[in-house]
Amino acid sequence: MIIDKLENQERLTYEEALQLYDLDLFTLGKFANKIRYEKFGNKTYFNINRHINPTNICKDVCQFCAYSSSRKNPNPYTMTHEEILEAVEEALKKEIKEVHIVSAHNPNTGLEWYLDVFRKIKQAYPQLHIKALTAAEIHFLSTEYNLSYEEIIQKMLECGVDSMPGGGAEIFDEKVRKKICGGKVSSQQWLDIHKLWHKAGKQSNATMLFGHIESRENRIDHMMRLRTLQDETQGFNAFIPLVYQKENNFLKVTEYPTGQEILKTFAISRIVLDNIPNLKAYWVTSSIKLALLAQEFGANDLDGTIQKESIQSAAGANSANGMPLEQFVQVIQNSGFTPVERDSVYNELKSY
């Protein structure tokens, strides 16, 4: 029955999607890979980007986070706008097309520190795509400065933010959410903010943090909530399952999910999220080796060169300095796929 539906690429219910985990990895991979091939052939997308995390001082207390300065790693910092602009200028020498700016929820900087920097970047480099402010940051700014989500979004548009990253989604199930990141943006608020952004004619991504205390049921529920919103808005470009990194934080998880469980989750995401075009294996959290394998389990995007990364590397990921372009292209080619540089909204720029 479920195999018939998979053969016919019919939409799955929650119960059917959950049953996918009971299939063996190769059967799942076969179906996920078929969908991937029909849409993208053997192309794998990536972009040349620079991540900037301008402050690690945070009002919130997410148990999984090793980046916040209130965690086990007390090295508080806040970059000035000049330092952020210098980082962008330096990165442009390496031909970045996108700057991806995500901060902690710092109550000391003032609203303008968060928003004005985008205007400055846009003025100096109008061609550079600014992907910035997660729904969690928007919720923080809205409550901290007593503005509606619409007002914050309006300011983002005025300052030249082009798209929103997918962070802050974590796991939508309210019970798990309360344990891992109680107090921050709720699931419904996260979805509402993305909906408003999409209604403003803009695009965004969606993440899911998995491999900690959540169940398989919670993951499928997370995907279902995203699928429902995407039916309505069509605003999500990519789904990004983030593998939980367990070092230097306060969530007591001793085991990583197995490679099999991670690949199954990628394949299931590809099958269940039939309305989100791109599935990103963010090599930072899956490791580059598993990200390359994920290409055969539905993933068609490996994010990018990153250059510098502070959030996941604080929790144990091997990503602090990103990956040089030549190496990134080479590992994709060596794995039998064609690397295609894309822009931030998935227009193809260059095939290698």
Ligand code: V47
């Ligand atoms: O939301 C925090 C995650 C996210 C840990 O939109 C952790 O293109 C693993 O969302 N282990 C921020 N993950 C990063 C993010 C992202 C990354 C790349 C591309 C895009 C995109 C978005 O990092 C947070 C949180 O879920 N995170 N701590 C950890 N210990």
